[in-house]
Amino acid sequence: MSMSGDPTLQAVRQLEDEFAEAMSRMYAVGNDLARLRARLVHETSPHKWAPAPDAGAPPVAPAATAAHATPPAPGTTGMVTAPPVAHAPFAGERPPHVPPPAGPSQPSTPWWQRDGLVSRLLAVVGAGITLIGVAFLLALAIQLGFFGPLARVISAGLLAAGLVTAAIVVRRRRAGTAGALGLAATGFATAYLDVIAVTRIYEWVPVAAGLGIAGLVAVGGLLLARAWDSQLLAGIAVLGVAALAPTIAYDHMLLVAQFLLVLTIASWPAQVSRRWHVLELVRVVPTAIVIALLPALDEPVGAVILLACVLAGFVLATGLAGVRVDRTPAQAGIAVPVVAVPVLSAALAAERATGTTLMIGLTLALVLVAALTAGRLPTGSRGDTLLATGSCLYTAGITSLVAAALVADGTDWSLPALLTVGVLWAGASLALRDRTVLRATLVTSLLPLVLTVTLVPYAIDRGTATQVEPAHLVAASLTVVLLLALAQTVSEAHPRTMIAVRALLAGALLAAGGTVIIAGALLGDLADxxxxxxxxxxxxxxxxxxxxxxxxxxxxxxxxxxxxxxxxxxxxxxxxxxxxxxxxxxxxxxxxxxxxxxxxxxxxxxxxxxxxxxxxxxxxxxxxxxxxxxxxxxxx
Known part of the structure; x- marks a missing residue:
């Protein structure tokens, strides 16, 4: 039975024809897109990977339409057959990635256009010029008799307050940071000059009161710096009072040292939750310098020892807290070597036993702080931990050498004492197997090993055989032990540095030969x-x-x-x-x-x-x- 006249079948055939016509149009659009893409790649590629297809070439279905079917001829029946798979216009090869064309290089920004540079420079220069102008104005007013002493002091105080107030106002404006810093710095400098006037020039207040006023000005500067988050302003405030104090009380340097020590301790909270390492140095270095110079000024040694120990203890304690306790200033031990200088100066000025005790105590304290900062700590970063530990250990190595030198007191046993310190450090490095300890050991052992050159004449010159002492034999033996211990430690900590290990072993062998020679001369001297x-x-x-x-x-x-x-x-x-x-x-x-x-x-x-x-x-x-x-x- 024929179904050619069935309306349902006719409708299906009509739908097939419409679908085939739509697919043909889609193929035409796809081929046009393929030719356009090939032309664009050909024009932008420097290597001309493949030519664009000719306009008269037969249309090729893109790979994206390979799954589509080729429509049958209209009026025919049957399944739609798949067309042949189309090839990309790159001869079947995947083209390499085409980098975007490099644009013109951006010219570097001139230095005068960098953010904030010119404004900061002009702020500093303007502050200095303003301060000089104020000084000239006051000098002219004094020469003309306009201002008496009281008016000068009051006007300088009002000027300082006005400059700081103006700095606060300018700070509230956008892009007014540099100008505000310049005004504030000028205001604090004017206040310090005013303190010098009332303390040293007119002598209206005692020296201690003048230092107290200067300290209050510095505290005000630190508070303002905290509010503005400006380490520069904090450094100016502290450095200004540190330079002012010796000017006010140059004939009371012990009082100046006490004042600076109080300022160092009182200004420490300004660094809480800040990484102001420059401020840490500004706070500590002037105090350490003044305390270290006190023995040369014939100040009492006991007072110098007390001030030096307080400063060293405070810096070590705050440095440890900065690594272990949250929100405390992470000072990372940068000031540890600085505070060792006043203790060394006091130890050299004191008696031998007192000085030796001081250096041994400082060495033990440094080693203890290094041990507490080493390892995994709750808050300190790895950089802060390594710097704090290394700084303490390096300083401890130097102070241990000084303690050994004080024990020997310049006798023939000085070199054996120094070498003994090196051997102790090498033993600790072998036991702990820590690279920071190893580096501290190398730093500590460098000076004793260099001084062993003084033993060479006793090993090569027969004329010095009568001058050989037991200390020389002990020093030569300790040299061999130290070199062997260093070679072992370096080989374990740095296996790739075999050249250094072999050099240390060669030095140990040479030192062993010298030890035998010195021992023979010493035994011969006993037998005349x-x-x-x-x-x-x-x-x-x-x-x-x-x-x-x-x-x-x-x-x-x-x-x-x-x-x-x-x-x-x-x-x-x-x-x-x-x-x-x-x-x-x-x-x-x-x-x-x-x-x-x-x-x-x-x-x-x-x-x-x-x-x-x-x-x-x-x-x-x-x-x-x-x-x-x-x-x-x-x-x-």
Whole structure:
């Protein structure tokens, strides 16, 4: 039965025809878009990846329409067939990313157009010129007799208050920060000059009262700086009063030191929740300088010791709090080395026992603070922690050396005392395995190791054999221990710095030879033959070096790549010593012993190394159970 006249079938065929016509139009639009895209890429690409298709080329369906079906001819029936897959206009290859064309480089901003630079510069210059103009105005008024002393002081005070008030008004305006800072700084400077007038020029108030007034001005400046969040203004306020105090009371420097210490303590809260490291230095450095100069001004040593200890204790305590306690100033120990200077000055001015006690106490306090700041802390950042710990440890290393020098008191035992401090630091570094401690150890050990140069004449000059003392032998022995400990510590902390480790080991070997020579001279001096002991010590040093070379060669057979070259180098050094030193400076039995014993050791080294090498080559290597292949020969 034919269904050609069925209206439903006719409607379906009509819908198919309309769908096919719509798809054809979509293909045409897609091909036009593909040609447009290819043309744009061709014009913008510097490499001309692919030419744009010709206008007369047959239309190609884009890849995005590959899933669409090719419509059948109108009036036909059946399923819609899929068209052939279209290819991109880049010959089937994915084009590389086309970077956007670089625009013209932006010219750098001239320095005079940078944000706030010119305004700050003009504010500073304007403040200085204003202050000079005020001084000229007052001088002219005084010369003309307009102002008496009281009027001068009152007018200066009113001017200072007016400048600060004007600064507050200007601050409320937009972009008025720099001008406000200049006005405020000028106002505080005027106030300080007024304090000098009432205290030193007219002497209306006592020195202590003048310092108190200056302190109140500084506190006002700090409060204003806190409100404006300006470290610059805070630094100007504190630095101004620090420079003013010696001018007011130059003949009462102990009082000035006390005032500055109170100012240092009282101005610390201004740094709460701020990272004002410059203000920290401005607060501490002037106080430390004045206290350190007091012994040279013949001030009482007891008072100097008290002031120095209070300053050091306060800075250490606040530095520790800044790392461990939330919202306290994170000073990061930047002022720790500064506060050690007044304690050192007081220790040198005091008696030996008192000074030694001071330096030992300061060293222990620094080590304690470093231990409390090290590790994982609740609030301090890693940078603050490392800086605080390192600053305390480096300073402790210096103060421990000073304590050792005070204990030795300039005798022959000064160098052994310094080397003992270095050995103690090296032992602590080995035990703690901390890189910060290692760096402090290296800093502490540098000076003692440099001073060991003074031992060289006792190891090479036979004329100094009679001058050898037990302290020299102890110093040489401690040098060997210190170098070996440093080599071990550096090798564990920095495995890649083998050059430094080998240099330390070479220095230890040389120092060991010198120790043998000094020991021989000392033993010879006990037997009333110091020169003979010196020559015997030279023989012993040669034998020691050759024995060390033999041990290194033996170690090289066990797999050390560096031991064999090192052993051969030491052997060459020992042979050179035999030929150029022992032959020229030794005579008699010591010369004979040096050459015979040295020659036998070298012969034994050569024979033993050859036999051990041959034996190691004949030894079967480990069995390779992973296959049936031949065994690998044992390598040296």
């Amino acid at each position: 033959d110091a020169r003979g002991g010196f020559t015997a010590g030279q023989t012993g040093a040669t034998v020691l070096w050759l024995a060390t070379a033999a041990l290194l060669l033996l170690r090289g057979l066990r797999g050390s790549a560096f031991a064999v070259p090192a052993g051969l180098a030491i052997t060459a050094l020992s042979v050179g010593k035999l030929l150029f030193f022992d032959l020229a400076f030794l005579d008699g039995i010591p010369r004979v012993l040096s050459f015979i014993v040295g020659g036998l050791i070298v012969l034994g080294m050569g024979t033993g190394y050859a036999q051990a090498l041959e034996r190691s080559r004949r030894e079967p290597g480990p069995v390779d159970k992973s296959g049936d292949g031949p065994r690998a020969p044992h390598t040296v």
